[in-house]
Amino acid sequence: MDQNSVIEAKNIIKKYKNFTLDVPEFKLPKGFATALIGENGAGKTTLLNILTGIRSDYQGTINYFGKYSEKELDNTPDVKERIGYTGTDNYYLPSWTVGQIADISSIIFDKFDSSKFKKYCDDLAIFGSASFDRSKKVSALSDGTKTKLMLAGVLSRETDLLIMDEPASPLDPLMRDKLCELIRDYINSGENKSVFFSTHNISDMENVTDYAIIMEHGMIVEQGFVEDLKEKYIVVKGERDDVEKVRPVLYTMSQSNYGFEGICLAENLDKLAGLDIVTETPSLFKISVAVMKKNSLIK
């Protein structure tokens, strides 16, 4: 077990009728925020569900916090106590009220702090300008507010790892910014606190992402620290006349009347020597789109 990993998995396989999740090796770095990026149907939710123990019908082995196996996930309270998980829509039953969520959380989680929950609900303006309302039903909340409620619930616990499935998607830009702040605060709140989240909102989450994992068709096709990925790939811009010369080297390319822009591996830059090109460091968004495009079934 790598002591720098909070979760380490090997040979994870989950088969569906027309889809197979196949992850030979997976390591989640300790003490960082890791983004899981991929197209719809790439297997992100399945992977998150497997890692959190929500799904147990898979093959493979998982090690948590350097000492617990996947078999201990349900038998050793310590493991799930240390993992905070937020899902997508209907994570809480629609018929529940906010008060019920607080009550149930305090029963099923040892380290749930009701006063913290109330404070987060107020801070995140879950009830708008109104005060904390225990009788508010989950079904009456918007998708964005449900996500805020999940965040309030999970942040009110003492955990070492947050795993979040698409937390940014239903949120407005302001709240996405707040989400980044909450993630950063969480990581800074203690030693070795880690966050793992899936996202389609790469640009919004980029400033909080330390490590990125890109998935396509149930497989991890690229991963690494964002700074390393930014050195591995490079943005290339050039004249329209050179399009055909650069096409074999570039991962992806878009053309306009003025020229082209694309991404290639920095190690392949030598192959473009002699051409009138400009290079710049890519954003995580550009890297992700390039890698996804290269592996995508979308034509």
Place this chain on the structure above:
Amino acid sequence: MKKSPYLAFTSLMYRIIQILIVLISVVLGFLADVYIGNAGIVMLAAGLPLILVFTDYFAFSGTSTKKTKSMQFIKSSCKGFDFFRSALKTDLLLKHICLLFSFLGIYLAEIIYFNDGDGFAASILLLLIYLPISQLTMNITLIISRRIALTLAVQISVCYICSMISTVLLLTYSFLLPENLRDYTVPSIISFAVIEILSIITAVILYKDCVKGYVSGFSDT
């Protein structure tokens, strides 16, 4: 202070409705017997579990729908399923107590009104056997039929059908069946009861396994 799982899981409205059902059942049962005889009681016996299952949607609605994503929140805790099981067991127990009091209420009303409860006693006892079994099977069916293999859903359905047939046989025994067929009734009932009990035991064992894992047939990649 932490609430009990049942109180945390269910709403006050749900719990009030459960009590109201008892009161309404007693009144309806009594009126049914006065105006349409035992047939009314049979209708009530068949309808009451359905009404109680319908009220489940106040508290346990999400657990029987795909929308809940297999209760991710509950599964994210090590204690989640113990909590859920505890709430469900308490709910089932209270439902059975509701049913018991309903029929005891009817029985008492019969004695007071007609001053003769002997003929009715057998039916009441038989209904009390039938109702908990059907209630249990219906609840399990609703909660897990969408999440588990078809074979188990069929098995539970068989159990429920057996339960219904037993009830019909029991209730018609005294006044509908020809004399030459009555001898077969009791062995039939015993056979059905054995099948029911085996089905329930199997269902509960499989239920325990299936809720531990994520066994729904839908993909949410």
